[in-house]
Amino acid sequence: MHKGDEVYITRTGKFYHYFDDDCPTTSRILKGKTPARKIKEEEAIKGGYTLCRHCAKEYAEDLAERRGCSTAAIFFLAAGIGASFILKIFI
Secondary structure, X not given: OOOOOEEEEXXXXXXXXXXXXXXXXXXXXXXXXXXXXXXXXXXXXXXXXXXXXXXXXXXXXXXXXHHHHHHHHHHHHHHHHHHHHHHHHHO
């Protein structure tokens, strides 16, 4: 999951990577196998780097999960309100 506004840039890469161990490149960076530097995400974009496909996929999945959870929370909240209303009618 993406956290913060800093990203990794490898020495020879054209992409930037989130701090997410699901990304193979970030995993190698975190293990010390690939040298990289941290910069702000907006600097990476201004520098012509693009988000790597693995990080982009994970980020999209995280957003979808968040949207799904909020939708489910609203549904259960509404169901709870409806159930308490029905109980008041019958009690």
